[in-house]
Amino acid sequence: MNNNHQIGRIAAFCCNYTASVATDTLREAGLIPESLDVKKLPCTGRIEVRVLLDAFEQGAEAVFVAGCRADECHNLSGSRRAEKRVGYTKKLLKELGIDPDRIEMFFVHYGETQPVVEAVREMTARISKLERLHST
Amino acid sequence: MIIAEQKPLDEILEMISGVEKLLVLGCRGCVAVCSTGGDKEVGVLASALRLGRKKAGKPIEIDEATYVRQCDPEYLEPLKEDGEKYDAVLSMACGVGVNFIADRCPDVNVLPALNTTFYGANLSSGEWAEMCAGCGACVLHLTGGLCPVARCAKSLSNGPCGGSVGGRCEINPDVPCIWHQICEKLTGRKQDQLLREIVPIRDWRPSGHGGPRRRIREDLLP
Numbered sequence: 001m002n003n004n005h006q007i008g009r010i011a012a013f014c015c016n017y018t019a020s021v022a023t024d025t026l027r028e029a030g031l032i033p034e035s036l037d038v039k040k041l042p043c044t045g046r047i048e049v050r051v052l053l054d055a056f057e058q059g060a061e062a063v064f065v066a067g068c069r070a071d072e073c074h075n076l077s078g079s080r081r082a083e084k085r086v087g088y089t090k091k092l093l094k095e096l097g098i099d100p101d102r103i104e105m106f107f108v109h110y111g112e113t114q115p116v117v118e119a120v121r122e123m124t125a126r127i128s129k130l131e132r133l134h135s136t
Numbered sequence: 137m138i139i140a141e142q143k144p145l146d147e148i149l150e151m152i153s154g155v156e157k158l159l160v161l162g163c164r165g166c167v168a169v170c171s172t173g174g175d176k177e178v179g180v181l182a183s184a185l186r187l188g189r190k191k192a193g194k195p196i197e198i199d200e201a202t203y204v205r206q207c208d209p210e211y212l213e214p215l216k217e218d219g220e221k222y223d224a225v226l227s228m229a230c231g232v233g234v235n236f237i238a239d240r241c242p243d244v245n246v247l248p249a250l251n252t253t254f255y256g257a258n259l260s261s262g263e264w265a266e267m268c269a270g271c272g273a274c275v276l277h278l279t280g281g282l283c284p285v286a287r288c289a290k291s292l293s294n295g296p297c298g299g300s301v302g303g304r305c306e307i308n309p310d311v312p313c314i315w316h317q318i319c320e321k322l323t324g325r326k327q328d329q330l331l332r333e334i335v336p337i338r339d340w341r342p343s344g345h346g347g348p349r350r351r352i353r354e355d356l357l358p
Contacts (some may be wrong), residue, residue, distance in 0.1 A: 050176065053183035057190070092180070095145040096188040133191070 008061030008127050008134075010120065011037045013051070013082075015044045017074050019066030019108045022116040036120055044068075045078025052089045052103060059134050062102045062123040063089075066116060069107045079107060098133065101126050137166035137257075138230045139264045140173065140250040142181065148226070149188050151247050155196065155223040158185070160249070161215075162202035163229035170264055173228030173250055175202045181228065181249060206233025212240050219244035255286070272342025272349065278330050280321035285338075287314035293335040 014020040020040040026032045037060070041047060044067030055063045065086055067079030083105045090100035104126075106119040142148075152158055160182045168174025182198045189196040199222070203211045206229035215237060219225050224245040227234045231252040238246050254266040269286035275293070276283060285291045289307035295315030299306030303316040322328050342349070 048176070048179075050179040050183050053180065053187060057183055057187050092145065092184050096184060096191060098187070098191060 008132065009035050009037055009059055010123050010127070011039065011055040011058075011060040011063045012119070013039050013041055013044060013047055013055075013063070013065045014116075015067040015079065015108070016040050016042050018068045018072075018110045018112075019106075019116055021111070022066075022108060022113040025113050026116060031117065033120065033124075035124075043073070043075045043078040044082035045073070045075055045080075047082050047085055049085050049089050049092070052085065053092065056093075056098075056102070056133065061127045061130075061133050062104075064104045064106055064119050064123050066106045066108050066119055069109050072109065079105075099126075099130055102130070102133070137169050137255070138232070138252060139170050139254050139256040139266075140167050140230050140252045142172060142177070142228075142250055143248070145184055145188060148181075148185065148249055149192075152185070152196070152224060152226065157197045157199075157222050159199050159201060159219065159222045159225045160185070161206070161225050161227050161229070162200075163204075163206045163227075163233050164202055165205045165207065165229070165233075167228060167230055167250065168202075170256075170258070171262070173230075178202055178228055181226075205229075207236055209236075209240060212237060215244060216241045219246075269343070271338075271340075272344070273339065275335070278333075278335070279318045280325070280327070282314050282318050282321065284314055284318065285343075291338075293338050 012023070014023055020038070023032060023038045032038070044065050047065055052063055065082050067082050068074065070080050073079045086103055086105040089103050093102060094100045104123065106115060108115045160178050162168065162173050162175055162178035164174055171177065178200050182200045186196060186198055205211050206227060215225070219241050220243050224247050225237065226247050226249045227237060228249045230250065231248065234246055234248045237244060255268040255270055256264040257267045259265050266286050268283060271285045284293065284295055288295055289305055289311070290297060292315060296313055296319065297306070300313035300316055303313055305311040305313045319331060322330055
């Protein structure tokens, strides 16, 4: 677990085909912040609501899932399934009084790195406006 | 199968407000099939409750388990002892499971995580619809297999009422008028003589209006 308390940890679940390639490239270029915890999945369609909640339980201030663009998923509907699970997790967070903006789904075209950078920036900006979920 | 849905999280959190050690107990019967109370849902609820309590500054210890069924006594045996280790057992079974735990494990503080809603069928992934009311006096042989007790908003025995429009129910136009469908089906099968018979006023006693129901099969009794 990363201890960068100033930014707050962000957990990213990335498709092995698209978003993970982008994060690898960005990491090699030193452009991935230490606060980002990247987990690679064979397909984001494999993500479970519990895993997303667990990430928050384990200290994440924000979570995002980055999968293939909806019409480019290697497993046809994987990223669309992931989007629905992110949506369900938003609903649960809202019920718990936790801002649902702390979790988001992003779609990334194979080979693009910019959408991943923007996703990290977006989630960092969101949590910087919110109170800390976890005490430091 | 029995269809249920999870209670709102704030209701469950209120229910367990004084609880420090909790068992979230799923059931692999109907509620697992309707994606409400099986292993996966136990994990999600336990995680959500831990998160909610942590946020409220009152962390909680939660264990997770799922029984094959909560409506058969043999599966509840371990709970008689194990359940006493917890301040409460949050059952993710239907109301039958919760009641049965309360009956069989009197020292266990059992709480319901679900609202038990109806007997239904799985229309597609994530969608269920009521098909049976468990009324105890089945008339499906007279209605082309379509239940007017469960699927008519007024549970009419002699329908349709005067309110259905274009084959849709007047109570909720999203719902097809089941009596319209019964008429279409029986007419199509040339069984429309069934529609001309006046069905007498229903005896609701077998439906539970005569008190809790019980079934005994002598040849299976111990």
